[in-house]
Amino acid sequence: xxxxxxxxFRNVSSRxxxxxxxxxxxxGPTWKGKAAEEKIQAPTNTVxxxxxxxVKGKESNWLPSPPGDFNLVLRMFEPKPRMLxxxxxxxxxxxISG
Numbered sequence: 001x002x003x004x005x006x007x008x009f010r011n012v013s014s015r016x017x018x019x020x021x022x023x024x025x026x027x028g029p030t031w032k033g034k035a036a037e038e039k040i041q042a043p044t045n046t047v048x049x050x051x052x053x054x055v056k057g058k059e060s061n062w063l064p065s066p067p068g069d070f071n072l073v074l075r076m077f078e079p080k081p082r083m084l085x086x087x088x089x090x091x092x093x094x095x096i097s098g
Contacts, residue, residue: 001026004046006077012040 001010012024025035028045072093082088 001040001042002048002050003042004044006048007043009043010040 001008001012003009012022023037024040025037026040026042026047026049027033027035029041029043031041074090076083080088
């Protein structure tokens, strides 16, 4: 979970929960109520929830592409100098038929 400034303030994952499910109430910084679920107090009123899905094997990590030309976009958050100085080479992307 990230706050409005993209600072990570909490990570709920199978590692942090031991693989057990949970219910959470994500509340703003001034919220004072009681929650039946585990309360996660966010430092800002805006929260980003970023989910990841585990994939197994190379083929499950492929994304279908639209027919015809398309553009890929790479977003870097706080990139290292090597990326800014063009010292990093992206791996090749190949279109495959399937």
